[in-house]
Amino acid sequence: MGLSVKLLFLVLLGFRDRTDLHRRHRRLAVTGAMGDIIWFFATATCVKLLLAPCYHSTDFEVHRHWLALTSSLPLRQWYSDVSSPWTLDYPPLFAFFEFLLSIPASLLDPSITNLHSHNLSSTSALLFLRFSVSFSDLSLLVPAYLLSASFPPLRRRLTLLLLIWSPALVIVDHIHFQYNGFLLGIFLLSLTLLDRGKDLIGGVVFAAVLCSKHLFLVAAPVYFVYLLRHYCRGGLWTGTRRFLTMGISVAAVFAAAFGPFLYYGQMQQVLRRLFPFGRGLTHAYWAPNFWVFYIILDKGLAFILPKFGFSIPTPKASFTGGLVGDSSPFAVLPQVTPVVTFLLVLLAMSPCLVKAFFNPQPKHIIRWVSYACACGFMFGWHVHEKASLHFVIPLGIIATNSLDDARHYFLLSIVSCYSMFPLLFEPQEYPIKVLLLVIHAILMWMGFSTYFSQRTNTKGSKGYDSTDICKGSGLIGWVGICYLLGLVVIEIWGQFLQPYMLGNRLPFLPLMLVSIYCAVGMMYSWAWQLKQILRYT
Structure with missing residues (x-):
């Protein structure tokens, strides 16, 4: 009997020790997480406060x-x-x-x-x-x-x-x-x-x-x-x-x-x-979304059709002349109303709503909501370029879920950030915005490369080789690299070549090129998110 009690005591003592060890590890993990968060936030805050003397908008x-x-x-x-x-x-x-x-x-x-x-x-x-x-x-x-x-x-x-x-x-x-x-x-x-x-x-x-x-x-x-x-x-x-x-x-x-x-x-x-719907379909600086292509198509048709004998009415407002009000700015294509954009946003997010209805799983909610915000950005009424933050930031939560998510986020975050460059148009802020984007891209590249190269279970469950991320085109691919290099070309043209070659002519052209080129990346991101929802959730 005494031996049994002693054995029971030893078993309970060991269980207690293991429990204490588990609690100790958990406390260390919590302390490490808090330390990382405080360090990241403090460092970011110091950088932000250093930017206090910078330009600020009318906001x-x-x-x-x-x-x-x-x-x-x-x-x-x-x-x-x-x-x-x-x-x-x-x-x-x-x-x-x-x-x-x-x-x-x-x-x-x-x-x-x-x-x-x-x-x-x-x-x-x-x-x-x-x-x-x-x-x-x-x-x-x-x-x-x-x-x-x-x-x-x-x-x-x-x-x-x-x-x-x-x-x-x-x-x-x-x-x-x-x-x-x-x-x-x-x-x-x-x-x-x-x-x-x-x-x-x-x-x-x-x-x-x-x-x-x-x-x-x-x-x-x-x-x-x-x-x-x-x-x-x-x-x-x-x-x-x-x-x-x-x-x-x-x-x-x-x-x-x-x-x-x-x-x-x-x-x-x-x-x-x-809800001031009278502001018009687009902002003065076009957000890089679907309506950029709609506007360009209308402008192209208005230029080409008269050469074939078609009579095209002159629109009452110009998309390059500031805020667009309730006038009819489209010359050829049907006019777009708030109701049309509302229905188009609902239609675009309908696959997500169907998935959420028939298979509502918590692990998919971040992806679904991010996609819904992307639909609002791509097809909404009077969208500002800043609205891309509503889905870019949440997608950062799941960017480490898989190599595919990392590749998508790497491209999307760069395009989203670059699309906001025109917000800072004064010369003294130019090196700041460039450095912010370049440093962030380098940190993302190093972080994703290191993290995915250390994963041992990537191959098989996800179909990736853990060494792929370390190859030259593993994170973004050659098509993505060429697209990102195009951003450099757009920037060089707008900042350096156009003022030298065209002077004060076509002042809206750099903004238009940024909107159109970034809209290509944004459309790719929206289509990629839709494919992920249809395929995996």
């Missing part, structure tokens, strides 16, 4: 005015104020975010929140707003930790590189000036929660994103179908209870955001600000 004054607007006027006037051209056109939760920022801003420098200040360029205003963007990027840390904490160190650091050190995000937010990192952090948190099976809170977080930036609405159909089929599954009672729970939770978020404006009778004005 800087837009957000400064919103600070003043939300702090100076009663809530019922936020969406009706016209004291500045920069009227509030983001959903209410972002307006509340601006109001919170206005509190420390007014303490630092009251002129920042003075509604009558215009084009304020004081050092205090510049530093405060620049710092607020860097500080708000903290929202990226939670999903970055949840996503990468369990990864091996190399894969974790590569994932953090793609999420936190995105050069496109630095260009748009920390030079051009916006708060995309803050909003994308919340968006990634929602996707991470769905990926982990936390459907209810993931849906609530997505509702918060929609109430902060309505352009994420393009992902709503995938969320709705997926949550309906995955979260609301079960019998009649269970499914109904979960459906009501989700509906009430999401409705509570929208009620908190829009309720005050509904109370003051401002909902119609809010919606008019959020």
Whole structure:
């Protein structure tokens, strides 16, 4: 009996020791993940703050005015104020975010929140707003930790590189000036929660994103179908209870955001600000999407057909002359309306919706939502080039899943970043944007090459040889290399050759070439994502 008790004690002691060892390893892994995240974020923040003196767009004054607007006027006037051209056109939760920022801003420098200040360029205003963007990027840390904490160190650091050190995000937010990192952090948190099976809170977080930036609405159909089929599954009672729970939770978020404006009778004005369809099909600088080819085809037909005796009416607006309004800019092809673009986006994402309906698996949700955002970018109404961040950043989460994903992401991220180069048009920022892209491309190449060369189970399960990535054309292929070299040619022409050869003639040509050439890469990316969804999910 005593021997049995002793053996039992030894067994329990060994079990306890193994448990303690497991916990110790887990603590070390958590500590390592936190250390990596803090280091990546701190380093990125230092670089961002060094860029504070750089050029900033009119968006800087837009957000400064919103600070003043939300702090100076009663809530019922936020969406009706016209004291500045920069009227509030983001959903209410972002307006509340601006109001919170206005509190420390007014303490630092009251002129920042003075509604009558215009084009304020004081050092205090510049530093405060620049710092607020860097500080708000903290929202990226939670999903970055949840996503990468369990990864091996190399894969974790590569994932953090793609999420936190995105050069496109630095260009748009920390030079051009916006708060995309803050909003994308919340968006990634929602996707991470769905990926982990936390459907209810993931849906609530997505509702918060929609109430902060309505352009994420393009992902709503995938969320709705997926949550309906995955979260609301079960019998009649269970499914109904979960459906009501989700509906009430999401409705509570929208009620908190829009309720005050509904109370003051401002909902119609809010919606008019959020959806200004009169802006036209394209922005002044064409986003590199499907409509670039549509416009070029129309221009080509309008040039060729009169030579064969056809009478072509002159369009009332020019796509190269600034913002396009409600006029009819197409000379030959049918006019495009917001309804047409809406239906085309739904049609494009329908394979994804079918997959989410019949086989709603959490492991595919990031790919599905990214594809939906890509559809909105490719076929949407009045799309800005910055909207590519909505699918490029989430695709960084799954870029290390396979060599195919890495190859696709390597090309896509470079094209997306280069398409934003025209946002920084002043000479002093030129070396900065070039260095940001080149350094990021080198880090991606080294990271993907090292990571995939170390994988021992790649061949067989995925059909790849782990040594392929180390070959000269393994990561991108010769077609991809030639395409990327074309970006260099486009850049050399626009920056150096055209001013020398054409002078001030055809000033729109460099922008048009960037849009057209990047649109080819974006169309390839969209088709590749569609193929992956049809084949594997």
